[in-house]
Amino acid sequence: MTAVPARTATPAATAVHSDPEGVYRVLSLLETPCHLVRSGGRAGMCHVPPQGAEVLATAGAMPPERLGSSDFLRRHGVRLPYMAGAMAGGIAGTRLVAALSRAGLLAAFGAAGLPEARIDAALGELARQLGDRPYACNLIHSPAAPHLERIVVDLCLRHRVRCVEASAFVRLTPELVRYRLTGLRRDRAGGVRAEHVVIGKVSREETAEMFLRPAPEALVRMLRDQGRVTAEQAGLARAVPMADAVTVEADSGGHTDRRPLTVLLPALARVRSRVARQCGDGMPPVHMGAAGGIGTPHAVAAAFALGADYVVTGSVNQAAVEADTSEAVKRLLAQAGIADYVMAPAADMFEQGVQVQVLGRGTMFPARAGLLYRLYHEHGGLDELPDTERQRLEKRVLRRSLDRTWQDTAAYLKEHHPDWLARAERDPKHRMAMVFRWYLGMTSRWAVTGAPDRAGDWQVWCGPAMGAFNAWTSGTALAAPARREAAVMAEHLMRGAAYQTRTGHLRATGVRIPTAGAEYRLPVEP
Ligand code: FMN
Structure with a gap:
């Protein structure tokens, strides 16, 4: 005026x-x-x-x-406060990670579920292609097979990966702490430099808290006594929190607690404030990011309005040109609406009844996987299945005999998990779980390869962010799968969010x- x-x-x-x-x-x-x-x-x-x-x-x-935290940009050497979260099985592969990194954005390689040789090759490739540019590797908590964490940490150290996205951790493990501690140095000014950046991904207050605090002393002592970290690194551990950033994951594709971001982010921000007060001024601040349901500029703007320092996308990147999944799945994703997602049994924690959020349109996977879980729940073993159920399974779901499926499963277990095989041979219920998990594992592979004769079985992890992205881009250049380059999607999401803000x-x-x-x-x- x-x-x-x-x-x-x-x-x-x-x-x-x-x-x-x-x-x-x-x-x-x-x-x-x-x-x-x-x-x-x-x-x-x-x-x-x-x-x-x-x-x-x-x-x-x-x-x-200008959205989010400028400190986050400096810490991670990125241009925008935007990260593409890992996608298991290498769906977030070298092409996606490299494309985003070259655009000045952080992306995590999806190491979960991949054999060691493939992770090794991918991290070698990223190091060669990207040098000092920013990128991360996913380190997923594997309580049933802890050696997998060791393999990933060893590979990250060998290839000098400077950032890990640590997910599914319900407690801190020696391997994750080892990664963090082996990057600690004293700087010239007498402070502590953490050269191994950890971004913890959480959806609960107690798991957030463990990333916000320094590494637990008992684990630090153990690693020092075993000679896996130096005495100096062990001594510096109490000067830094376990993570540089904590991604708060709301209703997302894949594993999810399905909490609303509007509930979760403020609650975890309060935990961060409390822990920061308790730890005192000397402790470096931990950035807090928002994930889950982010597929439009409005969602990005809302996450920053809630106080996020950075945003993380997932589902929408699976539809990107560079994502390592089939073109057929990308076409299916491009047609998904905002209500086309359901929860279905998870392969990795099938017996415990854990579920993942998947695409429910264009595939019969959720119903078929649900049938497997019901049968597992109601019967003591494959031999107890009523004939009608057995036939239905063999004809419509597995499309092969249960005997043959067991033979293939046993061959796989013999090579990768001999202890699980021994148990399956003794315990018919466990054998049933292993056979059903064969199907759950194969359905992801059929989706990634686009196996046409198995289109009805494709397991595609995805959340409503995908439908929101499709609705937003409808009638524009980004509606076509061929135009969905990951960096272009990120740029428009962020510019759009700045505009809306x-x-x-x-x-x-x-x-x-x-x-x-x-x-x-x-x-x-x-
Ligand atoms: N997060 C992980 O930490 N590790 C994974 O291996 C992993 N795999 C995923 C695979 C797919 C296909 C999708 C869609 C998500 C996956 N996520 C994984 C979660 C994403 O990294 C990201 O946090 C999440 O998708 C964000 O929520 P949104 O799906 O609503 O965008």
Whole structure:
């Protein structure tokens, strides 16, 4: 409401726009402040108020890098506070990680479920291609097979991976602590440098807390006594939290507690404040990110409005050109709506009744996997299955005999988990679980390879973020699977979020944004 003195500005910058297209153009130039002014008797938007104009409202520049935490950008050497979370089985593979890293964004390689040789090759490839650019490798907690954590940590150390995304940890393990501690150094100023960055992914208060505190002393002592970390590293452990960042995961694709982000993020931010108070000022701050359900600019903007330092996407990246899954699955994902997801039994924790969120449209997997869990729950072993159920299983689900499935399962267990084989030979219920897990494991593989004769069995981890992304991009260039490059998707999500944030600020000061300017626009050209 003040008249501003004239500034040196181009005529284009001082042009006052009141037509919808002109207003959108001004609002969408995010790198420049914008003003609502009254000039020559009419109100409109401009970048620089013309001489004598009355300024009614102002919004500062809002480039996407201004969202979230600038400290996060520095710590991880990235351009935007945006991360692509891991996708198991190498779906988040070298192509996806490298594409995002080259665009200045952080992405985690999906090491879970891959054999050692494939992780080794992928990390070698990333180190060669990316050098010092940012990227991460997923380290997934494997309580049933702890040696898998050791393998991944050894590979990360060998290939000098500077960041791990640690997920599914219900307690801290020696391997995760070893990774963190072997990166600790004293810097020249007498402080502590943590060269092995840990990003913990959690969905509960107690697991968040363990990442927010320093490594437990008993584990640190054990690693020191075993000579797996030096005495100096053990001594420095209490000066830093276990993680540099904690990703708070709400309703997501794959393993999920399905909590709303609006509940979870503020609750875990309170835990962070409490722990920070208890640990004192010397402890470096831990960034907190938001994951789960993020597939539109509005969702990104909402996560930052809730206080997130950075955002993490997952489901939408599976549809990216660079994702290592089949083109057929990407086409299926492109058709998914916001309600096309269901929970289905998880392969890794089938017996415990753990479920994962999967695509429910275009595949029969959820129903078939549900049948397997019901049969497992109701019967003591394969021999106890009623004939009708057995036939249904063999004809419609496995499409091979139970005997043959058991033979293949036994051959696999003999090589990879001989102790599980011994138990399956003794215990018919365990044998049934192993046979059913064969199906659950194969269904992911059939999806990744796009096996056409098994299209009805494809297991595709995915959450509603995918449907939201499809609805948002409908009728635009990004609707086509071939146009969904991961970095382009990220860029539009972040620019769109900055746009929505800035128009939100203007709205909060009483400015009425015309309908044409209410939404960030995607390119529509082919
Ligand atoms: N998170 C992990 O930490 N490790 C994994 O191996 C893993 N695999 C995933 C596989 C797929 C296909 C998807 C969609 C997600 C997976 N996630 C995994 C979770 C993502 O990294 C990310 O946190 C999550 O998808 C974000 O929620 P959204 O799906 O709603 O975007």
